[in-house]
Amino acid sequence: MSILQILAPFDGWCGTLDEVPDPVFAGRMLGDGVAIDPTTGILVAPCAGEIVALPASAHAVSIRTARGIDVLVHIGVDTVQLGGRGFDARVRPGASVRAGDELIRFDLDVVARGAKSLMTPILVTPMDGLRLQQRRAPGLVSSGEVLFEIVGIATAAGIETSTPPPRAANAPKEEAAAAHTLIVTLRHGLHARPAALLAQRAKAFGAQASLSAHGRTANARSVVAIMALGVRQGDELSIQASGADAPQSVASLVAGIQEALRMESAAGHGAAAGTAPDSSKTAPTAAPRPLAAAGVLGGVIAVPGIAVGRATRIERREIAVAEHGADSGRERAELEQARINVRMRLERVAATGGATRREIIAAHLEFLDDPQVNEAAHESIAAGKSAGFAWRSAIRRSISALQALEDSRLRERVDDLLDVESHVLLALAGEARPMNIPLPERAVLVADDLLPSELTALDRARLVAICLSGGGATSHVAILAAAMDIPMLVGLGSGIRDIADGATVIVDADAGTLQTAPAAPAIEQARAAVESRLMRRAKTLAEAQIECRALDGTRVEVFANLGNVTDAAAAVAHGAEGCGLLRTEFLFIDRETAPTEAEQLAAYQDIAAALGPRPLILRLMDVGGDKPLRYLPLPAEDNPALGLRGIRTALAHPDLMRTQLRAALRVRPAGNVRLLIPMITDAAEILAVRGVIDELEAEIGIADRVELGAMIETPAAALMASGLIREVDFLSIGSNDLTQYTLAMDRGHPELAGRTDALHPAVLKLVAAAAGAGAAAGKMVAVCGGVAADRLAVPLLLGLGVRELSVVPAAVPAIKRQIRSLRINDCRELALRCLDLASPGEVRAQAAEMLESLGDMQ
């Protein structure tokens, strides 16, 4: 017997859920029903009941009938992103409505332009205990006509509804319980899609799980109940469960939120993997704070990976300082001397480390010299305090200011300040931080927080993972850990303080969990996972030394981007076939005076030697914009990214350019070096540089012209590629700048980070233009921007005709492995399809689908 009729909420074309271009709806993850493509913008109630969810964006509405059946109407796909634009709610949550009552008005034009699709699912959610019948056949439908009927599946207790069965009164009291609290960082909070994911996960466990926020609690199995919580970005959400598998249920729900975040990113709303600078790393996901540990703690993934080891704590020694100083002149001099010593020491460490460490130390040197900090310290000294006391209080004052900020990335700079504080205090005490601090075998470092210099002081060979109760995924210590390839979880909460020193723990920094008391089989399983990962990595590394060809035999070169000689050694070790981009400006970025020809020659020659017979593409200094040089102060500009940058700066300072070119031309063996010009906008710039090179070659006595390439970093250069390529030997696409200039979005803007995506179809069209020009001229077109290391981008770039990728050294093996699994024809088909898509999210989805069909799920 029918228990409910669902009526059309508006006029339109009635179809099936399969036609909704969203796997959540088409896959019936939310429930069953039909979909309508609306032709009017007035949504009326499809049945009588209470409005249980109507988000502020008014793009969806849920009604609960008197029998407890929930009906959801979700206007279009991806309409939550409109943030309410074009929608006007006519009722409020909690209102009782009759079938046919007006609920939402929406502007069809506005919504159609902003949505992925207007196809509107009308669903019963969930379908537990219910069956749908008399579904309307596809065709035109008018508002108020019956779409389908709901019948109950008879049970002993009568008709089941979506309300979860109450717990039996005699349920065992010793049931396990678990809970977590986290901050929801999803852009649109717990809207329909994440709610569906969570409900699905909750249903997979026997435990009764619930979510609480704003003082309300929802059954975690009910999508509508979750949505009705009204959880927005930044809200605190508690997850509780009771029952035999409660800890697993809670861990799965935490992982569900992280999965939703990844989906959000893949759709182009989070961090875009392909557009990050080379030193970028995993973007922060959620920030769980465990309330109760039940053997599994949830954390934020800072560096993915798996490890099994012994929990190990290292004590941070508090550095004692006397409050009062002897004589203010002496205290000031001591502070100055301590800062000089720290500076020298940090610069020494930077010179021996990789690019990541150098960048972090550069930030620390900024703090060391910070005028506000130093002024505050000097004021305290003048007031009679000791140098140490004054330095500490000046740093702590800056820390308080940072901690009050809402931006978590800024708050994460607190650790850097603490690091600089301790360096100076140790220097004042005449000490330096000890190095190679011993650790037990297979140590999992467990701490509340960790400073960058504390990490680099540890014995790396024995450290297998890092687990912090606090910390942030974008902190410098996390970036360092990523560079050192150490799995790391942060935000694990105070539960980690209960872990006994020496206890065996499992760190699953792929899933974001720390198992604090794992059973023997789990340990065995995790060890096997670590082992197979190591073997796979060793195999990939071994294969990386072999020349790279796609599955159909097409040759594709994989080069590395370098900033110094250490990177060059790493590139060779990782199988790079050459250097596709030497960012020469980084070699001399901290100098007060311009490097001489001899200094430059020595630096370039060292790198060439480290590369052996492999080619070295040396880019002329790309100065200006986001890369200022102290020894070349440029006039203040309103918009430096559009001002004196790259080749424009070089041509404006011909002496500096000539010095660099002379040094580059003298590197041996000569044939291995090629030159690359940054920020080209027309052929005249190339001809100007070529003219100087010709002169210098004649002067030095070089017979063979050096190969010259132009970077394609501006839309102008891409569109004129067929003309430019006549003047050069090769092109290299700098996707980082090309994306910034195509989309008119600053590549360093934190709020636009999720949108400056090099897989935007507009950027792909420019890549296609450049690659096409290369193919027509029979010359190489490479990509050396960050997108070259993005696995979703690789088939697209190859499909567009790119035959050389230059990536960070560590990415070379994986990129080579991926290329070996691809057929150029498949890549070409994919690329052609993607050029006509409307958003980077759609491009990413298509590329992901293709890789999945090849079994490349990584």
Ligand code: PEP
């Ligand atoms: C680019 O813009 O993509 C590029 C490789 O140059 P840089 O990142 O050094 O500006």
Ligand code: MG
């Ligand atoms: Mg660039």
